[in-house]
Amino acid sequence: MKKMILFSIFLIGMTELWAITGQEIMDRSIDIQETKSAAMDIQMDLVDDNGDVSNRRLQILSMQDNAGQNRTIAVFMSPANIKNTRFLIIENSDRSDDQWIYLPSLKKMKRIAASDNDSSFMGSDFTYGDMSDMKADKDSHTLLREEKYNGRDCYVVESLPLDPESASRSKLISWIDKERFVPIKVEFYDKRFKKLDRTAVSENITLVNEIWTPLSVTMTTHSTGHKTILLIKQVKYNIPMNPGYFSTNFLKTGRVSQ
């Protein structure tokens, strides 16, 4: 979930920037991810190659603790069978993240020690892998050119992973809005085939709590024609947040202890 949030925030823009190198562009773009907290109500529309759509809805809260580590809680709102299934993820600086899941049918919470993978996130076109690497210091960035995309002046930046072995892709090419500094298109290149694998396009970019936020992101997998439209139904940034939400007690009971 945290990775999902990181990805979503990555697609958030900022105001003018005079930087001209790829590294500076991406550094500034990534800097705006540093929100102290975020709350999102997200709908995922999964569209298969026949045009059939299935929906998933989840709500995500995230906050930074005093050590600067992220805490995230995600709750599935639909489909009905998994409503109220909850995840808690606590980021650790010195070891892998702690993760818990709560299954409402069993009324049970379990800690999960899952091995990392590049697999699809809940059947969508997003993967855990390509969302986790969204930190500017994990790639080297080169400004390729400047061009218009969807009527907006953009910087086109190529990002190559500094550690290709552990990266989940061979490269990214991002179209960053020169004025708002929002990535409005990102191309994901496959790690093995080195070919264009997926493309994310941001739309309906709106100013929310003084942050340019794409309220719709469409990720298309070219080999299958499958796409996922991520619609941010509601979003709030940098709001006061009760840390009680990020506890196993809340995960299990749905209540914040007083």
Next chain:
Amino acid sequence: MKIYKFGKIRDILIIAAVFAVTLLSIIPIGNLTIDGSIKAFMPDGEEVAVTNNLIEDEFGSIDPILVSMEINDETILQEEYLTVLKGVTSGIESIPLVLEVISPVNVDYIESSDSGISIVPLMSDSEGDMDISKIKDRILSWKDTYVGTVISRDTRLAQIIVRYADNISPDERNKLFNQVKSLVNEYEDPRWNISIAGRAVMEEEVSNYVAKDLLLILPLVALIVLIVFFISFRRWEGVLLPFIPLAVTVAWIVGGMAIFNMQITLVSFLVPILILVVGSAYSIHILSHFYEELFQNKEFVDSVEISKILKRSIREVRLSVILAGITTAVGFLSFFTSPLGPLRVFGLLCTIGVFVSLLVVFLIMPPMIRLRFSRGWTPSKSNVNMEVAGFKKGDFFRFLKWVVETKSGVLLILVIIFFLFAGFQIPHLQTGLNMIEAFKPSSKVFQDYEMMNTRMNGTGVVNILFESPERGDIVDSGFIRKIDKFSSYIKEDNPSVTSIQSISQFIKQINKVMNSDSIPYAKDSYEDVSIDFFSDSGNGFFSEESEDDQTIFSQEEAVFTDENSLLDNDGENYGSEQGLSYTQIAGLLKEALLNTETSDPSAEDLIRGFNIINNYAGAAYDEIPVDPAKYGLETEEDLNALLSQYLILGAGNLEMVINDDLEPDRTLITIQLNDESKETLGNVLTHIHTFWDREIPSGWSYSVGGSSTIYYILDKHILHSQYFSILGALFLVWLIITFIFRSARVGLIGLIPIIFSLGGLIIAFVVTGVKLDTVTSLTAAITIGVGADYAIHVLVAYRRLASKMDKKDILFQLYSTTGRAILLNALSVGIGFLALVLAHLIPIGVFGSMFALSMGISSLASLILIPAVLTRLDVEKLFKQNKKSILDKYLLEFRKRLKG
């Protein structure tokens, strides 16, 4: 002289033009690709083909590459060997086109742990590598998942499963296979026994062998044809002149295949060989007639006279050569009735090949002969005797004559017995398309395959694809229980079924792990709260209640508030008492016995029964949830919701069994087999249909696919295709003979030797136990086409001789002229095809030897049976109305019109 010069220039131009076209057709030959797959034979509309395409679209490639690594006499679970396995695994992972590598060193393991559940690599945990005994424990705890799939029962052999993109081209697959092969070869060590198997590998090997065989056998057959030409004519131009048109034809056909992007398949690979062998007869005919006419001259013959002799020879031989071509083409044409695409293509290419061969022979042989003899011809001693080859007028023909004249009654009885015997053998004809049987048992491919089938789960795969009407319907506890029931049912009756992978496996696994600390039928007291952070009330994040002054920057709240209390549940399990009395132990034993599902439980069953009492390691939950109350739930719907939530835990790892992580409407069952014989496959498919026709939920559908199913379905097609092509070829041959002689009776007489040789083939197939497959099944129809030539030649010769000599003299004359030619041709064609026994692939060799055999039978049957029948009939009456056939008349009329 001007005319002569013009003629010479015209001849040179014709030859130059043909050679230019030939050169152009050679250029694209390098682009030809070979497809050794059996899949190529499957008709597109066939249900199994459609199902397999659906499966590959939804669940990825169904034919992975299997790399097995074995250490002799000791377990592979040692650090040194595991390091090698890691190296191979990561090496393969880095090969482009590889989608996924499943190996003992990276496969996931799900376990319940002190703090919850862990999904970790089988051979390591969060602290890194583990000791061997713990790994063994893990393997045994989920042996259905690991044993036979990634590691052998004796832990000496590890298997790495390499999945690749389903839409890659044969070239890319070949490249991928070679990359895997060369990577694995880097780890060659005397202690390791490494092999690469799987259907994809087998098909690549078939392609490689086809390429090798083509390079070996085509030149060999060409050499044999050259030798036959040399024996027939004993002069260099007698070798070159008839061979050049054949080489040109082969180049045109193969070049044409490349231009039209046709792939070389297991059968089309035979096309150039067939053209070489079959086409050689046409050029031999023209050249031998020309020589016969030429060598009758005792003095110098100038080029003008030679042109006349050539013209005369061609006119005489033209009809019989064209008829021979047509009847041969008929055999090939019969493949058009086949439902199998590659057989139709084969028929088309061979038919075109025959006609192109005729065209080229008539187009360039005359100019080549004229140019060769442009300075005229002077007789020499070496030209005197053309009867260099074949049989002298001797004992053999006298013997045939004696048989036909004196023993025709006995012969008839013997023939009837032969036909009856052959007819009774038809039900014993065996068909079988198991590709591995195409390889010699001594080959590495065969041995690797055998090893996979004896030590691991085997290479056979049958898939069942289920489709539900609505999204998410698949997550139904009733349906998943049926899958579980089906697994037991099919395993029970089919010992060749080694493993079944399905969604039920995962559900059982996760159910067991998630409930390792549960107490069956216990009710949780608290009510779950429905959360909506964005609602205006309750736990709404933006509600007044939550927006208190506890900002994120205020005090930290402990994350792990009541985690420990949850973990304490482990200590509450009611089976933890110690110091039980005898009565208590007896009671527990009885309870354990009741928990077993069999009336005659093994020690293992009893232990499982014990574990269920105490829910040891979740044993009481090693099931597909069936009873809502056991899980503290109320309805079946609640159970289904629970299963959906389990799927979240497997999200991203279930692509091979369901088409969507949360709301699947398609699911796949994969049945692995260690035997792909027709009987086993038939039995498995029958069980599948018997079970699911009864159990499939209303409105749902299922279809059966998998690569082994292709074998079974193709097998049926081959048999049907065989009947159709044989009947079609027989009918067309009968029609042609009837047309030529204007007599249906003569048409039937012409079929006698053909049917006789078919009978011989049937007996040969049954006696040798050779199976009819995609290649060997070609023999019969081609035999009919080529064999019909002999029948027509005998009938034409008999008719001609009957019109000018006494009946008693016909036979000897027939044998010494036409008979000799037929036997010579059968011998050369037979030897040419016998070269195929040198092929690496068994069916190719079988095809060659069976074809050679049928040529022998066909030629002898034509020379014995047709005269035997004709001697008993009033020949004059039989041939009365057709001294000039319709074709002769037509050609005569055509010639007159041309002159007119």
